[in-house]
Amino acid sequence: MAQLVGGITTSHVPAIGRAIAKNLQHDPYWKPFFDGFAPVHRWLDSAKPDVLVVFYNDHGLNFFLDKMPTFSVGAAPVYTTADEGWGIPALPPFQGDQDLSWHLVNALVADEFDITTCQEMVVDHAVTLPMALLWPDQAWPVKIVPVCINTVQFPLPSARRCYALGESIGRAIASWDSNARVAVMGTGGLSHQLDGQRAGFINKDFDLHFMESLIHDPKWATQFSIHELVEKAGTQGVELLMWLATRGAMGEKVKCLHQNYHIPISNTASGLMLLEPAS
Numbered sequence: 001m002a003q004l005v006g007g008i009t010t011s012h013v014p015a016i017g018r019a020i021a022k023n024l025q026h027d028p029y030w031k032p033f034f035d036g037f038a039p040v041h042r043w044l045d046s047a048k049p050d051v052l053v054v055f056y057n058d059h060g061l062n063f064f065l066d067k068m069p070t071f072s073v074g075a076a077p078v079y080t081t082a083d084e085g086w087g088i089p090a091l092p093p094f095q096g097d098q099d100l101s102w103h104l105v106n107a108l109v110a111d112e113f114d115i116t117t118c119q120e121m122v123v124d125h126a127v128t129l130p131m132a133l134l135w136p137d138q139a140w141p142v143k144i145v146p147v148c149i150n151t152v153q154f155p156l157p158s159a160r161r162c163y164a165l166g167e168s169i170g171r172a173i174a175s176w177d178s179n180a181r182v183a184v185m186g187t188g189g190l191s192h193q194l195d196g197q198r199a200g201f202i203n204k205d206f207d208l209h210f211m212e213s214l215i216h217d218p219k220w221a222t223q224f225s226i227h228e229l230v231e232k233a234g235t236q237g238v239e240l241l242m243w244l245a246t247r248g249a250m251g252e253k254v255k256c257l258h259q260n261y262h263i264p265i266s267n268t269a270s271g272l273m274l275l276e277p278a279s
């Protein structure tokens, strides 16, 4: 059976793409952010995942407001990127793992998640930039399965539901008839609000509490409604739902191998965690 080797959670701000394109990794503004990834690179070198399940939220590239699935799972042979604006160059395409995709799709539907299955899917900065942070040479050594959670058009799925989605995917990975080493990644957050009266809002206390909770009390944030999460983390800070799904996939106990928190990147609180299953 497949083995879940670890989980990574990270922010995904478009400005990171511009910084990569301009080689600003050692610039004083960017260094504390990019340096946070060095331990993740070392871990990837030894953990050597074959497949990465990526929980992310699309921002209008693949789904627009006219059709907005709550949960969708990629089942494409390849995922391309596109010019989203922001000055981010499009990155090389990602190979899909269709066998794992269909295994997840079947397992999720059997678990009563009414998902949308996407045999064609383009992926935006929420997938491409975290991939480029993990593998700066952009020669992707993993296949991916993108799992998209709607955070752009209300109503959004609850934190509790996203955690349960992650748990279902964790069970499905464990029952996948494959020798593959699988990692999970969740991208988005942490606190940020891009528009409205609270534009620029960041909540360091909440973010740090949330990160700590993922280690010792992973369901802590599931007590909050979406509106409470918006209040605490900002309108776009609800992207932390991806972190909850990732944590749900990782089983009961984890150890945290590395974390980094840096504010701000653009208008966003950037967080990073590297977790391994501990049970």
Ligand code: DHB
Residues within 6 Å of the ligand: 012, 013, 014, 015, 059, 188, 189, 192, 194, 236, 239, 266, 267, 268
């Ligand atoms: C921005 C966009 C994002 O998708 C995000 O998660 C954080 C910041 C931005 O436009 O700055």
Ligand code: FE
Residues within 6 Å of the ligand: 012, 059, 126, 188, 189, 236, 239
């Ligand atoms: Fe985002």
